Amino acid sequence: xxxxxxxxxxxxxENKLTSSKAIKKLPIPKFVYVPVSQHIGIPSTIxxxxxxxxxxxxxxxxxxxxxxxxxxxxxxxxxxxxxxxxDSSGYKKQCIVIRTDAKNSSNYKEVEFPLKExxxxxxGEILQQITDCxxxxxxxxxxxxxxxxxxKEDKKIDYLIINxxxxxxxxxxxxxLMLEKANEIIVGIKILMSALHVKKVVIGIENNKKDAxxxxxxxxxxxxxxxxxxxxxxxxxxSEKQLIKAILKREVPKNGLPLDVGVIVHNVGTVFAIYxxxxxxxxxxxxxxxxxxxxxxxxxxxWVKIGTPVKDLIAEVGxxxxxxxxxxxxxxxxxxxxKNTDIPVTKGTSGILVISExxxxxxxxxxxxxxxxxxxxxxxxxxxxLLMNLSEKGHYDRASIEDITTCIECxxxxxxxxxxxxxxDYIRFGKNIVKKLETVKN
Amino acid sequence: MSIPSIIISASPHVHSDRTSKKIMYDVxxxxxxxxxxxxxxxxxxxxxxxxxxxxxxxxxxxxxQKYLLKTSATISDGSALITGILLGFNLPSSLPIWMIIVxxxxxxxxxxxxxxxxGFNIFNPALVGRVFLLISFPVQMTMWPTPLDNQTSISDAVxxxxxxxxxxxxxxxxxxMTKISTKIPSIIEMLLGVTGGSLGEMSALALIFxxxxxxxxxxxxxxxxxxxxxxxxxxxxxxxMIDPQQYANPLIHILSGGAILGxxxxxxxxxxxxxxxxxxxxxxxxxxxxxVVIRLFGSYPEGVSFAIIIMNAFVPLxxxxxxxxxxxxxxxSKIM
Numbered sequence: 001x002x003x004x005x006x007x008x009x010x011x012x013x014e015n016k017l018t019s020s021k022a023i024k025k026l027p028i029p030k031f032v033y034v035p036v037s038q039h040i041g042i043p044s045t046i047x048x049x050x051x052x053x054x055x056x057x058x059x060x061x062x063x064x065x066x067x068x069x070x071x072x073x074x075x076x077x078x079x080x081x082x083x084x085x086x087d088s089s090g091y092k093k094q095c096i097v098i099r100t101d102a103k104n105s106s107n108y109k110e111v112e113f114p115l116k117e118x119x120x121x122x123x124g125e126i127l128q129q130i131t132d133c134x135x136x137x138x139x140x141x142x143x144x145x146x147x148x149x150x151x152k153e154d155k156k157i158d159y160l161i162i163n164x165x166x167x168x169x170x171x172x173x174x175x176x177l178m179l180e181k182a183n184e185i186i187v188g189i190k191i192l193m194s195a196l197h198v199k200k201v202v203i204g205i206e207n208n209k210k211d212a213x214x215x216x217x218x219x220x221x222x223x224x225x226x227x228x229x230x231x232x233x234x235x236x237x238x239s240e241k242q243l244i245k246a247i248l249k250r251e252v253p254k255n256g257l258p259l260d261v262g263v264i265v266h267n268v269g270t271v272f273a274i275y276x277x278x279x280x281x282x283x284x285x286x287x288x289x290x291x292x293x294x295x296x297x298x299x300x301x302x303w304v305k306i307g308t309p310v311k312d313l314i315a316e317v318g319x320x321x322x323x324x325x326x327x328x329x330x331x332x333x334x335x336x337x338x339k340n341t342d343i344p345v346t347k348g349t350s351g352i353l354v355i356s357e358x359x360x361x362x363x364x365x366x367x368x369x370x371x372x373x374x375x376x377x378x379x380x381x382x383x384x385x386l387l388m389n390l391s392e393k394g395h396y397d398r399a400s401i402e403d404i405t406t407c408i409e410c411x412x413x414x415x416x417x418x419x420x421x422x423x424x425d426y427i428r429f430g431k432n433i434v435k436k437l438e439t440v441k442n
Numbered sequence: 443m444s445i446p447s448i449i450i451s452a453s454p455h456v457h458s459d460r461t462s463k464k465i466m467y468d469v470x471x472x473x474x475x476x477x478x479x480x481x482x483x484x485x486x487x488x489x490x491x492x493x494x495x496x497x498x499x500x501x502x503x504x505x506x507q508k509y510l511l512k513t514s515a516t517i518s519d520g521s522a523l524i525t526g527i528l529l530g531f532n533l534p535s536s537l538p539i540w541m542i543i544v545x546x547x548x549x550x551x552x553x554x555x556x557x558x559x560x561g562f563n564i565f566n567p568a569l570v571g572r573v574f575l576l577i578s579f580p581v582q583m584t585m586w587p588t589p590l591d592n593q594t595s596i597s598d599a600v601x602x603x604x605x606x607x608x609x610x611x612x613x614x615x616x617x618x619m620t621k622i623s624t625k626i627p628s629i630i631e632m633l634l635g636v637t638g639g640s641l642g643e644m645s646a647l648a649l650i651f652x653x654x655x656x657x658x659x660x661x662x663x664x665x666x667x668x669x670x671x672x673x674x675x676x677x678x679x680x681x682x683m684i685d686p687q688q689y690a691n692p693l694i695h696i697l698s699g700g701a702i703l704g705x706x707x708x709x710x711x712x713x714x715x716x717x718x719x720x721x722x723x724x725x726x727x728x729x730x731x732x733x734v735v736i737r738l739f740g741s742y743p744e745g746v747s748f749a750i751i752i753m754n755a756f757v758p759l760x761x762x763x764x765x766x767x768x769x770x771x772x773x774x775s776k777i778m
Binding site for chain 2: 012336370381416
């Protein structure tokens, strides 16, 4: 029996259309639009001026605080504007616009770094390097990675979990990266092991990626202390809490962190970025993005410079197909629908999903038939039907008692509801209000 | 670049292909084997009773929604169809047509629509209809045509009591079970359905078959039927072991008197059953217990309908007491 988390979960159609498509390099765009708020936490402070020349990897916005991150120029070029543009959240955000140099884009040759296995830096230097290079969690949450590496005295970490689950349908960015950069990822893991002083590591991979499991099994020595866990395919297994439960049977306490059960989780993409940062001093200026959709001519995976507009990616796969009705930044379960294709790729963009007419619109909302399916699929043990009712009617005190704030917004409830009720919409709404009310109270 | 008529909505952007309609029609399909058995046993009468119940349920729902409530009619969602079939299945095949129509009106008008329609009713509509008829017309509702060979219509039917009725009466007159058991059908006959009783409760085998279909299709979970039947077996079993001359064999209890129909199709009604697995177990134990108490100590020989309706009333309470365990909460969440 393959491991998985015990409570709840759904299994949507996987639709991994691009799992056999090797990662290609996207041509450098003419302009990049780099938002200064690409991570969870305080936005970075801009340190360049208009008309200033910038080099690849130069810091253009400095970390704005403890939970924040540096942002680097993804290209060589000239800053043309410091402007507010709409990002995937739908709000206008401060952004640095850089015109790439003509020579940069024509002669541009990506340096292929050879595998470098020897770790020369000390744990302290590793931490500094990860902070300086602006590494954030690439699984989607974009939590600054260095924060996760600073562990208070009273906490003891015994396991590092590497998240290669990629439970979102359609997305294959992590899958391809694991296949193509397995050696580098293993070095990255060893870097983290040395920085965290952890002896035991488990790489969690869902069993629809048998090839990735096999690659790691072949490369790993028993003595390294790194294990592979093939997991039963179930959404949302990529969620930190569910993954820890699946692999180690440990349950992160309510409102707690993985640290509370002695675990740190990093995504495979992040581990690869950490490898490049530590071994080659390469800041986080590009990432793997899956561009996919059933009607696309040639869906594929790309190395994309941060700040590249989505339209460049779509042009690369053959343009928007007839009848496109929705474009999603991320996967179909947790991604954000975007308004237009000018929106730039950021550190958290794992995929661009193009959805056509048939699947884009929601079906008619009907009465709740109290089938309880939302309760059975909720991985957090909540009662979505009840939380929706409470939010709808404005009973926020009661919603708070019913643990509305522990919702991870995985969307399993809305996905499964036979009456097409917008459960997560209301829960999200109520959750935000409850959180605000709680801050006011404190 | 803006895209014309682009849709912005919150995640998730995909939906499972489960719909309320599909669930309802799965239930209808699951009832087909039992219906075929009742056709075979009661002949054309079964068809008449069921169609009258179905048509009047659909019609009342349409008329009330259109002219009284002035809302859009929802008869196509399949729920009134199921209420109709289940009501028909719970009636003796000799019941006068007008009584069926009255029963349908009570089921749809009072038990369902006056509570707010699909999803808002507290009690199972079909059972409310049946219980209303049972209390209002006790004579007609307990006249059971016994199936005979070569019988083609209701009028030919010889009326007789159900197995549980025979047992109850026998015990009241001081007979022992050994003597009574010669008058009631064998276990095999009950399994196949050649006994007296309501239309749909005839063949335990056909009902179990339909019930398994629902479990496989994930329309219902196994919890309610299995726990309810186990509870009945346990309690009647204890009494039977204490005094086999005064109490019937547990197998007789579960194979007759609508226990199987109730367990798989009535108690599992999505709207009126609890929403957590723990709640379902409590609910099912309650039904099993009340059924047995009514059968052994009450004045009705059966009792599944009453038991389910009584437990329906407890569902809101069960829902708020038996919550799923919250992730990361070592102690069960606070009882509200």
